[in-house]
Amino acid sequence: MNAPVISAISDHLPIALRAFTGPQFFELKDVDAQPSKAKKKPPMSASPWTLTFDTETQADAGQGLRFGGYQLRNAGQIVEAGLFYDPDGVTPAELDLLAAYADHHCLALRTREGFVDEIFFARAYQFRARVIGFNLPFDISRIAIRHGAARSAADAEAAPMRGGFTFTLSQQKIYPNIQVKHLSQRAAIIRFAATMGQNTGRSQRKRGSKVSTRRGHFIDVKTMAAALFARNFSLDALSRFLAVDNPKRDKPDFSAPISKEMIGYAMGDVQATWECHERLMARFDRLGLSGTNPEKIYSEAGIGKGYLREMGIAPWRKLQSDFPRHLIAKIMGSYYGGRSEVRIRREIRQVMLCDFLSMYPTVCTLMGLWRFVIAQDMTWADSTAETRIFLDAISLADLQDQSPWSKLTTLVRVVPNGEIFPVRADYADTGETTIGANHLSSDHPLWFTLADCIAAKVLTGRAPVIVEAITFAPGQVQDGLCAINIGGNPDYHVDPATSDFFKTLIELRQSVKARQKGASGAEWEAFDTEQNALKIAANSTSYGIWVEQNVETRPGRRAVTVHGSTGEPFSFKTDKSELPGSFFHPLLATLITGAARLMLAIAERLITDEGLDWCFCDTDSMAIAKPINMEGEEFARRATRVVDWFTPLNPYAFHAPILKIEEVNKRLGGDELQPLYCWAISSKRYALFNLNEDGKPVLRKVSAHGLGHLRPPYDGDDPPSDIPAPDGTVLGKGIRRWHCDLWHQIIMSALAGRPDQVPLDYHPALANPSICRYAATSPDLLRWFKTYNADRSYRDQVKPFGFLLSMSAWKDWSGETIGRVAKAGRRKAPKPLKPIAPFDTDHDKAVKSAFDRDSRAPVLAEGLKSYAQALAQYHLQPEAKFLNARYTDRGTTIRRHVHVAYVRHIGKEAHDWERQAVLGLDADSAISYGKGEQAQTSIADSIRALIAEFGRASTAKAFGLSSRQLEAAISSGSMRQRNPIAHNLTVRMPKAVNELRRSQLVKSAEIFRLQAVVQQFGLRETARREGVDPSNLRRYIASI
Amino acid sequence: MDKIELARERRKQRRLEVLGTNNPICGTCGESRWQCFEQHHVADYGRDDTTVRECYNCHRILSDNQRDHPSFNAAADPLLDRIGHFLLGLVDMLRLIVDKLHQFGMQLIERASIETEGAQT
The missing domain is CATH 3.30.420.10 (Ribonuclease H-like superfamily/Ribonuclease H)
Incomplete structure (x- = not known):
């Protein structure tokens, strides 16, 4: 494969890195000085x-x-x-x-x-x-x-x-x-x-005991x-x-x-x-989790923790509580979630959907991470020289062997120079950060996993320059480990000290699934239950619990010490607190997701080498696309070669490919492959379908991304008459009939050659106001109904965990009047309406009682967005993290080349996502720890550099300030203070840089044009034509 | 459920909560009626917080035995003193268990001989 040409820098953006926080240094208490706490009895089980x-x-x-x-x-x-x-x-x-x-x-x-x-x-x-x-x-x-x-x-x-x-x-x-x-x-x-x-009697209090x-x-x-x-x-x-x-x-x-x-x-x-x-x-x-209280199980992760406790595994944080915080900061700084991208957007392409067999347990096994789980502690050592040699030497062929994967327990500090790395940034300028595998350049070194560096080499053909590398190794095995039977079944016996738990689980599951294939009826059900228990045990222990952070919002702001990966720790006041979960071990989490991204990078490279394309990828799956002029059989042959490449990486005792061709590629009710087509809008918004003899789509898999929050506009028993019912395998797991109908329309429009215009009049209910339902799950949500509740008895009030309805405003008609004389001064921008309504099963009644949650003013039904309006741009959703992925763009997306303007430190990203999915992005909900003093100084330096390059007036204009204001803002000390101008400079920096560079390009083009004219007509004639002074024109041309 | 049953169940659950178990059993004699239990300080009250559940009878015996243990010595090393008293308390409990086992063994032997005689006659 030829190394891809690295494009010029397309964006100057601040990137966001995960940070680790703790209490202020001065708040750390002297443990010995603490008075002994009253002893509490362990909680009792129920009667x-x-x-x-x-x-x-x-x-x-x-x-x-x-x-x-x-x-x-x-x-x-x-x-x-x-x-x-x-x-x-x-x-x-x-x-x-x-x-x-x-x-x-x-x-x-x-x-x-x-x-x-x-x-x-x-x-x-x-x-x-x-x-x-x-x-x-x-x-x-x-x-x-x-x-x-x-x-x-x-x-x-x-x-x-x-x-x-x-x-x-x-x-x-x-x-x-x-x-x-x-x-x-x-x-x-x-x-x-x-x-x-x-509760505690006096004598008990005297004795130091507590009820x-x-x-x-x-x-x-x-x-x-x-x-x-x-x-x-x-x-x-x-x-x-x-x-x-x-x-x-x-x-x-x-x-x-x-x-x-x-x-x-x-x-x-x-x-x-x-x-x-x-x-x-x-x-x-x-399950045999005798040490786990079922009342305390809130998710699958609780089951996973139960298994670990049952095996006698003590949490790493408890065993190595003195692990240096600066190292945790570096680990967290290298942490990114799974890779999720769209490559061929809004084009119908034949695909083969493939997914990795239990991706996270597989990479855990390949890297031998179980040794870290059962270790008493972990050690770390500088490995810069060895890692440089390793990275320079490694090739795609080497990665087909399992041995290099066990050497990936290394973090590296590199100065990115256009290589492809995961880049977390606010690409759409909405305040929401997303991760995209983009070209990255930075003036300062950044921490990544070694797997990410290898992925960069695999994709760009050149190894990033390593500044520093730290390799982690597990310590001695913990004492007191004990063997368990998974799911209580003695056949599924696992000894944590001698076997890899992740590997054993997947092997057991595979054997159960093999037996399940030959079974039927009650026996099939029993096998299904068993394989499900094994699957949950594997998934719940192989990723999420290692990076669990519980976020709480405090009533006021408190200072925390932010440990970032790019500088010294700094103090920051925030109302959010992040409390690590009991099995928090961020090294495992960052290594697991890094290795999973490497798997996808290898798949991408192999696909390209085979002359194929891909439509989208999501964490552990990739839709390989057939080039337009390739024969179907040839496509299948080449895609199978990509799939087979990964088979030697199978770490399990059974022989099977770890990249599998999904069932959806096969004919409905059959085993033979059938051409599968894809229409992808973004990485999580796509539909897969076959084409019948009439060339009409037969849906096989659709995504409900961006639809799940809406109430169904019509029931499944009242479908549109001219849209065929989807197959039963498409429905379920959150997919409803109306989702399928919408996708059917999108695909039909695409097949008809007008993909931008999707008719949304196929059902009369789509003209009704769109409604979302959510529960009043927290006091601040319920507060929206304070006025509504004020004059009602408690029984009639909207209460906690009751359902609320929210709508989208189309236009505020209530403020429109005719003949009113405008007041002097700038007209105030109207505040967007946020219509809500008390719950009612009858949506017509609910719409009539809708009111604005800020002003409490009633909202007319005519001012509410209909389903058709709310879904009008659904099929055009841009993918801001890439170029050529705006609303009406189609075809192959292009990776951005991001230059790091500065680094922003953030906390848990997915915090509060459930509420935001329904109510929209809430900037207050994001956990941001600012930039740190070094970054602030760096911003001031960057602005000074811009002034030197573009002049004070132009720079000030780009930032929307006067020259004096700009000078005062970047003067020593001002940037460190919490003044609004300093904050605005930070926020506007990326846009200002882009604007200055763009205006410079425009100016250069104009000067070249003038130079050509002057050459043709002479300076004086040109000046006369342009209506400027000849001396000024000469100076202007010379300014380039 | 009448008032008396209700009150009794409430007393029972409160007592079990204090005892910290839903199924109390006396470690020395096997008594299991919830009404009969107390917490016994193995190393004596005031020396160590470790307690075990004992029925009233066994607790009375163990507490009486503790009166014969060496008295408080303010000059003694507190850690060693505590461990020593704990071991003495443990011995008292084991003695009771040994007595109980001996008694149980003798009963079994006696029963076995009666059954044999019964079979011969």
């Missing part, structure tokens, strides 16, 4: 008692409680089952019906207050029962009588409930409140708050199912998936008065929840 309950609510904005059902059990046996109701939520006739139903079915009937005081607290709380529900936060909020923001000490370093809600359930002050903190769509932390008064607050035992079946099966479930789907005896029944009409069917449905829900809980607990017990 055999359980309380399962479910609520049924009004279908209006307040979603107030109508009635509910419960089962109180002891050791699985029902002690009491009953109904409870809100006296304000039922009519006398409905109450009579509830009483008759309860009497007929031997159920207790209680008021909400009676249920809370006599069952929830007098029994469940005081018996230390496990409280079970499906989506418990919602049910708890329905039986509450008050709520507020959960309190925590303002100066607490870790306050897990900060940002959560506190619910008061009972008027009895002896009973505690309940705190609920939303973590994700799948999980929430739920616990009892402390009760009033002193722990009874935090309760809450199990949200939804959370547990998501953690065990790594997917979302509704109660209906879960009860059918687990094949319980009494699955959830069909939902009756909840807007109608209470009926027998409705009551039966509610009690059925309670029973289905209990049965699902039993199945899930049995499954959890089979």
Whole structure:
């Protein structure tokens, strides 16, 4: 392969690097000087008692409680089952019906207050029962009588409930409140708050012992199912998936008065929840994680940590707590997530979609990272000379051998000079950073993994210049490691001290899958369950937990010490705190993602060498594209050669390619390959399809990226008449019928040769206002409804975890008036409307009650964006991290060449993504630690260099300042202060540099033109024609 | 569930919470009724915080034995003193277990001989 030509610098951008933070140096306490803390007993498991309950609510904005059902059990046996109701939520006739139903079915009937005081607290709380529900936060909020923001000490370093809600359930002050903190769509932390008064007796306090607050035992079946099966479930789907005896029944009409069917449905829900809980607990017990409390499992990562604890593996941070922070900073500075790119954009191309077999466990095994996991500590040594030799010598062919991969536990400091590296920057100037593999140039050295340097060499043909290299090695194996049986199965025995856990897991899974192929019915299900448990164990231990950072927003800003990879630590005041997870080991995370990017780089190089193209890649998959003039068979042959190249890298005991041709490449219901076509808009927004005999698309796989937050404009049973139904394999896992219909239209437009114009009138519902639904999961979200709630009873108010609706504003018609005389002065820019509405199942009603969440003014339906308007640019989504990827651009994207303007230090990137996906980007949510003093000085130096090159006036103009303001801003000391001009200089720097360079180019072109004219007509004639003084013209031409 | 059952269950769960287990068993005699348990300081109260769950009877015996242990010596090395008392407390417990095992063994032998005699007659 010829080395690609490195293009000229296209952008001067600040790049963002991950930093590591800790408390201020002066705040570090002398451990010996600390008074001994009162000893706490370890938390106890729940008693055999359980309380399962479910609520049924009004279908209006307040979603107030109508009635509910419960089962109180002891050791699985029902002690009491009953109904409870809100006296304000039922009519006398409905109450009579509830009483008759309860009497007929031997159920207790209680008021909400009676249920809370006599069952929830007098029994469940005081018996230390496990409280079970499906989506418990919602049910708890329905039986509450008050709520507020959960309190925590303002100066607490870790306050897990900060940002959560506190619910008061009972008027009895002896009973505690309940705190609920939303973590994700799948999980929430739920616990009892402390009760009033002193729990610990005087004599116990004297002895230094402390009675722990009874935090309760809450199990949200939804959370547990998501953690065990790594997917979302509704109660209906879960009860059918687990094949319980009494699955959830069909939902009756909840807007109608209470009926027998409705009551039966509610009690059925309670029973289905209990049965699902039993199945899930049995499954959890089979995992053999005796040291893990199921109530504390919030995700698959919890299962992974459970396995590590079970093997007796102590966290690295605990064993090597004195590991130098400057080294952690270098590791974090080299950390980037998976690579995700689009190469051929908005062009129909035949592709072969390939993905790597368990990418992260595979690279963990190849690099031997398990040795780091079980090590007592790790050592590091300068390896600059050896790494230079290694990098210079290594070739693509060498990488086909497994031995070089074990030498990749090295970080290198390089001065990038146009090589391809992962570059994290705000390409679109929206405040959001994204990572793109782009050409990078920097005046200062930066840290990367050795794998990234090899990838740069593989892609550009030249090795980056290494300034420094540090190689890490694992220390002695930890004491006290013990063997475990994965999933409780003795056949899946793993000894952590002698075998590679990641490797063993994948091998076991492969053997189970092989046996599954020959099985059917219940046996097939059993194998599927086993292979799923192995998959979760592998995925949950091979990446995420090593880079886990828990972000909390404090009530005020506090100084933290920011350890960046490019300079000295500095102090920065922030309201965000990042608390590393228990198994935080950033070296593993950065090495894993670095090696995964190297795999993709190799694939890209091989594809290019074979004369093929690629459409997109995403972390562990790549869509190889057929060149337009190549025969299909030849394409398949060459793509297979690319796939086969990776087979020698298989580290497992079974023989199989580690780059696999996905099932989607095969004919529906068959095993033979069928031409698969791709239409990619961005790396995560694409559709794969076949073409039928009529040349019409048959969808095989579509992405719901950018659509998931919208409520379906129409149901699956009311589809557009002229769009064929997609195959069942396309639907599910978040893909709905309307997503497929939209993609069908996009592809049809492309096939018709008008890809920019996608008609969005194929269903009348697309003309309705677009609506997003989200839950009020935090106090600040609920605050939007403060005015709405002000004059309503608690029952009718929008409450925590209730659903809210948000819309997009199209135009603010309310401010438009005719004949008004404009006021003097500059007209104020209108603030964008942020329409929201209380939840209503009837979208027409919801639209009528929409109001602006800032001004509380009503928003007219005509001012709301319709689905057609909201989706108008969906098919044009630009990919800002590359060139030739603007809205209407098509074809091959081009890598940018980024010159580092300065380095910005940031924290966890994906923080709060779930909320932002629905509500849009929130700049306050991003964790930014600024630039550090060195960078600030460097900015001042850069501006001085610009002044020297372009002149003070031009430079000041480019920054939007006067010359005097600019001079004052860059004077010694000013840049370090928090003054707005200094901040603006930093923000405007990239644009200003681009503008100055562009204007210089324009000026040069103009001078060359004038030179040509002067040569032809002479100086005086040219000056006369241009209307300028000849002397000035001469000076202007000479200025070049 | 009437008021009495409710109150009893509440007492039970509160007691189990204090004991730190849902299934208490006396380490020396095997008693398992939740009402009969106390926490016993192995090295004596005030010397070390390590406790074990013991039934009232065994606790009474062990605490009485502790009265015969050497009395407090302000001049002694606190760490060695603590370890020494802990070991003495452990010996007391093991003695009780040994007695119990001996008693149990004798009972088994006695039972075996009765069963043999019964079979012969």
